[in-house]
Amino acid sequence: MDCASAIESFLAYLRDHNLPVTAQRQAIAEVVLCSDRHVSADDIERELWARGAAVGTATIYRTLDVMVRSGLVVERDFGEGFRRFEPARDEPNHEHVICTVCGRVVEFRDERLDRMTMLIAEQHDFVRSRHKLVIEGVCGVCRGTRNEERGSAI
Amino acid sequence: MDCASAIESFLAYLRDHNLPVTAQRQAIAEVVLCSDRHVSADDIERELWARGAAVGTATIYRTLDVMVRSGLVVERDFGEGFRRFEPARDEPNHEHVICTVCGRVVEFRDERLDRMTMLIAEQHDFVRSRHKLVIEGVCGVCRGTRNEERGSAI
DNA sequence: CTCATTGCAAAGGATTTGCACTAAT
DNA sequence: ATTAGTGCAAATCCTTTGCAATGAG
Numbered sequence: 001m002d003c004a005s006a007i008e009s010f011l012a013y014l015r016d017h018n019l020p021v022t023a024q025r026q027a028i029a030e031v032v033l034c035s036d037r038h039v040s041a042d043d044i045e046r047e048l049w050a051r052g053a054a055v056g057t058a059t060i061y062r063t064l065d066v067m068v069r070s071g072l073v074v075e076r077d078f079g080e081g082f083r084r085f086e087p088a089r090d091e092p093n094h095e096h097v098i099c100t101v102c103g104r105v106v107e108f109r110d111e112r113l114d115r116m117t118m119l120i121a122e123q124h125d126f127v128r129s130r131h132k133l134v135i136e137g138v139c140g141v142c143r144g145t146r147n148e149e150r151g152s153a154i
Numbered sequence: 155m156d157c158a159s160a161i162e163s164f165l166a167y168l169r170d171h172n173l174p175v176t177a178q179r180q181a182i183a184e185v186v187l188c189s190d191r192h193v194s195a196d197d198i199e200r201e202l203w204a205r206g207a208a209v210g211t212a213t214i215y216r217t218l219d220v221m222v223r224s225g226l227v228v229e230r231d232f233g234e235g236f237r238r239f240e241p242a243r244d245e246p247n248h249e250h251v252i253c254t255v256c257g258r259v260v261e262f263r264d265e266r267l268d269r270m271t272m273l274i275a276e277q278h279d280f281v282r283s284r285h286k287l288v289i290e291g292v293c294g295v296c297r298g299t300r301n302e303e304r305g306s307a308i
Numbered sequence: 309c310t311c312a313t314t315g316c317a318a319a320g321g322a323t324t325t326g327c328a329c330t331a332a333t
Numbered sequence: 334a335t336t337a338g339t340g341c342a343a344a345t346c347c348t349t350t351g352c353a354a355t356g357a358g
Binding site for chain 1 (some may be wrong): 191218231233251253254255259262264266267270271274278279280281282283284285286287288289290291292293294297
């Protein structure tokens with residue numbers, strides 16, 4: 001699903017649920033759904049401010065809530081002390097590799113992992129709802145450069 | 155390594171580094187190192203209070219810092235909004251299954267996982283430092299009982 | 309005696325909430 | 334007109350820090 005149709009889906013979700021379609025919600029949706037990064041609430045706020053369409057912090061969090069509930073956005077916690085959000089893509093379950101230097105996040109999928117975690121949960125008498133795998137390391141860029149360049153999250 | 159010798163190792167670490175061995179540090183070490191759970195700072199504070207040896211919050215965090223630096227304690231973040239700590243066991247790298255109802259944590263090891271994450275990191279031009287896998291699900295107890303019983307974290 | 313630790317309270321960052329005000333339907 | 338959303342500031346939660354008092358070596 002591309003960015004434009006994701007936004008349309010979100011607006012449709014709002015209408016379907018009798019939730020007002022406000023300028024703020026559209027602006028936030030654009031930032032989150034059109035980003036190929038894993039953005040934090042702060043990233044969103046900063047980006048909207050830069051675009052000259054500043055939105056209150058509370059509204060950003062409240063809108064992220066709605067977007068997560070709509071299923072169009074997925075919440076992530078990489079143990080950084082804050083949450084990140086990414087557009088839900090068609091891929092059902094994917095994992096993350098995160099660079100401990102610049103914070104860059106790369107995604108990958110592995111079907112074996114899905115099966116493995118399901119089995120492991122069973123072995124311990126758990127019914128698995130989901131799993132989260134994060135691989136930490138240093139990316140090629142950060143190993144090469146002397147860390148002069150550190151990516152922004154937008 | 156058992157609980158008593160883990161405590162002894164910690165005290166040795168303090169002496170080796172010319173750090174004062176205080177009653178508070180010993181009390182905190184006992185709670186953390188002798189627990190088979192993954193305790194939070196709050197769990198520790200509550201437990202010490204219950205034992206009649208209350209210790210200030212700041213001291214608990216500061217001591218946890220020292221214990222992590224000593225390598226005898228490992229810090230975990232399960233995305234709950236706070237950190238948990240567990241004694242570092244001999245096993246090098248292990249994963250966690252956490253019950254989304256009662257918070258119970260079960261550990262397991264899988265060598266394949268270690269190899270897999272190493273390879274996956276390589277494929278994306280990352281040098282892996284470590285990985286974190288958390289499987290979320292509902293444990294047998296919480297599926298059976300109607301959630302009357304919810305484990306404490308100590 | 310000297311220097312690190314302790315405890316308390318204040319400060320911090322991320323997130324949530326109360327409430328008067330504004331805007332969508 | 335209703336009803337919900339918005340922004341601001343205050344409040345929360347977990348964690349850290351400043352600082353005077355305390356204790357270990």
